Amino acid sequence: MKSVKWQSGNGKCFSLHVRSSLFLLFLLLLPPITAIAPAQVTYQDLLHPDPKDWLTYSGDYSGRRHSMLNQIHTKNIASLAAGWIYPVPGANRLLVTPLVFNGLMYVTGHNSVFALDARTGREIWRYSRPLRPDMISGDARPGINRGVAVLGEKVFFETQDAHLLALHAKNGSLIWETEIADYRDGYGGTMAPLVVKDKVIIGTSGGDECVRGLLDAYDAETGKRQWRFWTIPAPGEPGSETWKGSAIEHGCGATWLTGTFDPELNLLYWTTGNPCPDFYAEDRLGDNLYTDCVLAVDVDSGKLKWHYQFTPHDSHDWDATQIPMLIDSTFEGRPRKLMAQADRNGFFYVLDRTDGKLLMAKPFVKSLNWAKGIGPDGRPEVLPDTDPTPQGNKTCPAVVGATNWYSPSFNPQTGLFYVIAMEQCNDYMSSARGYEKGKGFEGTGAQRIASEPGQKFLRAIDIRTGNLRWEYPMVGDADSWAGTLSTAGGLVFFGDDSGYLVAVDAETGRALWHFNTGATRLSASPMTFAINGQQFITLAAGTNIVTFRLIH
């Protein structure tokens, strides 16, 4: 800056007064700001996001979490350095993937939203509300949140107590608020909504708190509900025959992770959580539809087109709430519309996303003893004696899963699917206990085996064969929840098991760069964006938003 005039001091009172009055007059003569259409996020932007922006939870509708930005690449990554840190007020563990539009970043903390200058981390506005102390146990209770969605001048946010809010994108003013479901019934909000067309698509948490899972679409303009799909059928409805016993009344199947969308097929792909009670399955004999599924739902009508169930009659709390990734690729000799998912149950699945037909399923962890494989009919070939017992039964994967909600990524140049995998087994225990309103409904649980701490890996899976191309073993306590980001710079970024943000070569898995964030348990997935041609990498690390850029 060449010169800065700081207007202060008593000697300038008169001129200041005139100046500010004139300035005010000048502003008042302008048409109201709201009447001018400023740059806004449109549905076209969401369909074809500019690589400089990050407009949805996974970066685009496909869920690949792959950015075309390549300024930061394998040759210059040694010059990547921290640019700024924003400690999120009130946070104790961040899970958010920030969104960025035109240099403005939106992050969520505990029941709060913050807008930041994405280049400097300086706060522009904040919206916050107190946590309800009377929530049923579960992820929503401490107020964890994975982020917002944007459309037009609105930012959409799910509160801890399962309300959907539309905030003004420019100042956080609450425009409308809709109660999704009653938090006293176990519903909570933890996921980032997904905007498609004029709709805000949401699910809820409460998957261990006896809810009846739901998938909703709300009018982005008014907050009015347009449709609802129940993931647990009512008695007598199709699918209810897969529940023998009384558990169907509190069957869970929660929808707590943001889904994906195929504009050509007009289908949403949304995954569902475990049945309840999680570990006691005797009162819900049958497959328990539509728990542990991916649902293909018409976005306009909310009608189910097809479903695929990863873990029928689950008794290990293996929610299928992992990102159902949409990939267009040649498969077995012909171009196909694929859906790939590395599931919490330990298998890597590739489906034809037009009809839900299973094309391939292979284990991506070695610690897997509940099923021999996935049969040609798409059903797991379950091995005997793998159900939880009152005494405890060692089964793999562990309850935290072979992977979990944290994001995988896919690089079309390498054809590799990058996923954080966990090698771990647990002792699973069960007990019969009836439903009690206002309490968790787990039917006991799982515990670590002291002599087998487990280990986390970053694994690269060839989507055409399901075979492991390379892996990156991590040192740590096997207790982190960080995901991955793939970039056209030939890099995979991920949070490791010791609190580091690490970048590896996408082709080989060789570590090229690392940064100790200081967080003891990373719990979010990285993202990237650009401002004025400069690329940034951001990770919510512990209680901080940390952003990196090249230094020259």
Added chain:
Amino acid sequence: MARRNNQIRHTALALLCAFIVTCGEFRAPSLLQAQMEQAGWPQSYDSTIIEAGSKLFAGSCSVCHGIDGKGSARGPDLTRGQVVTRGTDDEVFQLIRKGVPGSSMAAFDLPDLQIRQLVAFIRSLSTTAAHIFVPGNQNSGQQIFFGKGRCSECHMIRGQGGLLGPDLSNIGGERTLSEIRVSILKPSPSSPNKYRGVTVVTENGERINGTLRNRDNFSLQIMDREGKFRFFLISELRDMVLQEKSLMPDDIGSLLSREELQNLLAFLSRQAMVGGNQIESHRKRTR
């Protein structure tokens, strides 16, 4: 003593009831009251009691605590002290009645009613506007906000209004009544780094007028006159001029009648979120 206190409570209640009857607009709904109590908020006080307390305070207390209760060299700030913000009404009452031994705070041998009035006033100094009774017609106040007062040209409430000034959706939950009144009648920038007028000239000569959203030694975040965010590093600017005075007009006091101002205050005071819901919406629901 206890019986006298009860009598005073009854008198206060009767006064409150009389107010509620005369101003049908402002029924104190029990649901709201219960929510406030559940949230650990102080009880509401009748404005007449606060006003009486204000007069007593000016006569007996302001010499040490300042006319606004914010303290002076002779006495502490009563808007922040632990006892007045967290203690019970009875604790504050006893503090006035008995004084503080070993300090310059003397004992005030006033009638119970007057001490109660002082307690109510002192509470009102640190109690946000949403939690006290504010007379006036909210509907008329709303019309002034969006009409004659031109407040909505710059301020927003629940998505309605302009972007130039701060969003006021929770103003009643954040500020005391006195702070709101002062900010209307004698506006001044609440923060040196927010909502001030600013003009910058970029390195390539572009001149941008707007209002500050944030600022530090190295960067500047403004909203330009078209409502677009423009974020700069200071090193990218050739020139920057900050306006010293608030952009808020300072003639609102003469523009509005006393009654209109009171109605506006009544409306603004009710702009507060309770767990995300406006207090006002609770009121409507409970009618």
